[in-house]
Amino acid sequence: MTLADEQARTAALLDRLAAIGADPPGITRHAFDERENAAHALAIAEAARLGFEVTRDAATNLYLTWPGTDRAAPRILLGSHFDSVRHGGNFDGAAGVLAALAAVSTLRAEGFAPRADITIAAFRCEEAVWFGLGLIGSRAALGMLPPDALDRRRADTGLTLAEHIARCGGDPAAIAPGRRLSPAGPIRCFLEAHIEQAPSLIEAGLPLAICTGIPGNIRHAAIRITGEHAHVGLPRRFRHDAALAGADLFTALDALWTGEEAAGRAMAFTIGRFHTDTTKHEITVVAGDFTLSLDLRAYDATHLAALEQRLHAIVAEVATRRGVTIDLGPRNAAPVGPCDPALQASLAAAASRIGITTMPLGSPASHDAANFAAAGIPTGLLLIRNANGSHNPREAVDPADLMAAAATFAEWLRAEAAA
Template sequence: MTLGEAVAAQAPLAQRLLDGLAALGADPPGITRDAYGRGENAAHALVAEAGEALGLVAATDAGANLSLRWPGSDPAAKPILIGSHLDSVVQGGNFDGAAGVVAGLAAVAALQAAGIHPRCGIEVLALRCEEAVWFGLGLIGSRCLLARLPPGALDLRHARTGLTLAESIAACGGDPRRIAAGTPLRDPATLGAYLEVHIEQAPQLVEAGAPVALCLANPGNVRHPFIRITGEDAHTGLPHRFRRDAALAGADLALELEKLWLAEEAAGRPMAVTIGRLHTPAERHSLTMVSGRFELSLDLRAYAADHLAALEARLAGIVAEVAARRGVRIDLGARSAAAPGRMDPAILEGFAAAAARAGLPAPRLNSPGSHDANNFAAAGVPTGMLLARNRNGSHNPDEAMETGDLMASVSVLTHWLAERAGE
C-alpha cells in the first residue's frame, strides 16, 4: 500500500471520531465540551479508546493532559508530539481543536497501514482547556505541561462549576501540587518537535482555493477579561458637562482601540482587537439612569513580541486619555498573556516538501488564532502547524471543515513523519 493510499484509507476513522465527538458534545445549536468537565472528559475517553485500538500507550500527566504514545525503535531519539485540544467554547463548532487530535491519530494509523515504524516515539496529545472561556485563561494544558502558568492561575474558578483550576485538575486525575511546583512536566530540550493541525479561522483558504496551508506564525496576545470602568450614577436628564458616564467611556475606549487597529493594519502591521463583553452590570441595567459602572473584556494580539509590547504601551495611553476625557476611573484588572508563536523554518520547509510529494497546493499563511503551539514554540521546541480549510470561521456552530480537507492536512503530516521519523 502506498503512503497516499494509506492516508486515504483513514478517512472513515477520522469521520467516525469527528461524528463521535459531535454527538457527545451536542448542545443545540452548537457543540459544548466543557474543559475539565463532562464534555472534555468524554472526548478524552473517546480518543483514548481510539488510540489504544491502534496499539498506542495511554497516559495522563499532572495537568490531566492525555498522551497516546507509539514507541520508536530508538529510545534515545527525541519524540515527536502531535497535539491540539478537545474542549470547545459554549455552543461552538465541532472542529476547533478536535480536528487536530483526530488528524494525529489518522496520521499514526496511516503510517501503520503503510508498514512504516517510527525510529523516534510519536505521541498524540489531547491538551486540556485551550479555550479561555472556562477560566478566563487559555492554553492551560500546554501551560501546565511546560510550566508556563501565570501566578495565581491555580486559584482561578471555572465559569460553570465554580471549582478552582487546582480542584478541576485533581478531579480529572491530575496533580495540582506537581503543577504548583513550577517545573515542566516535559523538559522542552528532550522534545524533537511539536506539530499541530488546526482549522483555519478566517476564510483565507476558501479564498485561495486550497485545502491546506502551511502556518507561518500564530499571534501572541494580551488579555484583560474583567475591565471595570467607574464613573457616577446620575439621572438621565443630567447635562453632558456634569456627567461621568461609564457606558459612554466604555464605548469611547472600544472605538479608540478600533482606530489603533485600523492604523496598524494600514501601516502593514497585522494585529487584532476583540471586545467580547461590553455592558453595564446586569443587576443595574436601567433605562432611566446614567450608569456609573461598566464592564468589558479585551483581547489584543499581534505576531511579534516587540509589536505586542508596543501595542500594550499604546493601550495604557488610550486608557489614560479616555479616563481623563470622561472623568472616570478605568481598571484593567487581571492580565494574562501568550507569547507569539513563529513556526520553525526547517519544519516549514519540510512540510512544503511533504505537500509537494502528496501533490497538494499549500500556501503559506499566518493564523489569526493563538494556539497551544505558541507555548511550545516559546519554550524552544521546534514547532510546526498546518491549517485545514474551513468555511464560516470558528467559535460558532457553523464551522464547516470538510473531512476531505482535513485528510489533506493528514497527508502532509504523514508524508513529513515518514520522511523525518520513519525507519
C-alpha cells in the same frame, strides 16, 4: 489500510465527538469535565486499537505514544485539544488530534517503523472561556502556567482549576511554574493541525496553509469603568458616564487598528464583553458602571509591547476626559509563537510531494503550538480550510481537507522519522 479508510474512521469519530458535545444550537465540550473526559476516552480507545502506550500528566493532559526503535532519541510530538467554547463547532481542536491519529494509523498499517517515539497529545482546556486563561493544558505541560492559575474559578461551576484537575484524576500539587510535565526526554519538534479561524483558505481555494507564526496576546477579562450614576436629564458637562467611556475605548482601539493596518503592521483586538451593570441599569439612568473585556494581539513581541503602551495611553486619556476611573483588572498574556522555518519548508515539501498545494499564512488565533515555540521547541502548524469561521456552530471542514492534513503529516513522518 488506505487514507480513504482513515477518512471513514475519522468521520465516525467526529460523529461520536459531536454526540458527546451536543448542546443545541452547537457543540460544548467543557474543559476538565465529563465531556472532555469522554473525548479523551475515544482517543484512548484508538490508542488501544493501534497498540500505543497511554499516559497522562499531573494536569491530565493525554499522551498516546507509538514507541520508536530508539527510545532515547528525541520524540516527535503532535497534537491539539478537545475542549470547545460554549455552543461552538465540532472541529476546533478536535480536527488536529484526529488528523494526527489518522496519520499514524496510516503509517502503522503500511508497516512503517519510527526511529524515535511519536506521541500524540490531547491538551486540556485550550479555550480561554472556561477559566479566563487560554492554553492551560499545554502551559502546564511545559511549566508555563501562571502561579495564580490553579485558584481561578470556572464561572459555571464555581470550582477552582485545581479542584477540576483533581476531579479528573490529576495532581494539582505537582503543577508549578518551571516544572515540565510533558513526557520525559528531549522533544525534537511539535506539530499541530488546526482549522483556520478566518476565510483566507476559502478565498484562496486551497485546502491547507503552512503557518508562519502565531500571534501573542494580552488579555484583560474584566475591565471596570466607574463613573457616577445620574439622572437622564443631567447636562453633558456634569456627567461621569461610564458607558460613553467604554464606547470611547472601543472607538479609540478601532482607530488604532485602522492605523496599524494601513502601516502594514498586523494586529487585532476583540472586545467580547461590553455591558452596563444589569442590576442597576435603567433607561433613565446615566450609567455609573461599565464592564468590558479586551484581547489584544500581534505577531511580534516588540510590536505587542508597543500596542500595550498605546492601550495604557488611551485608557488614561479617556478616563481624564470622561471623569471616570478605569481599572484594567487582571492581565493575562500568551507568547508570540514563531513557526520554525525549517519545519515550514519541510511540511510544504511533504504536501507538494503528494500533490497538495499549500500557501504560507499567519494564524489569526492562538494555539497550543505557540507555547512550544515560546519554549524553544521547533514548532510547525498546518491550517485546515474551514468555512463559516470558528467558535460557532457553523464550523464546516471538508473531510478531504482534514485528510489532506493527515496525509501531509504522514508524508513528513515517512521522510523524517523512519527507523
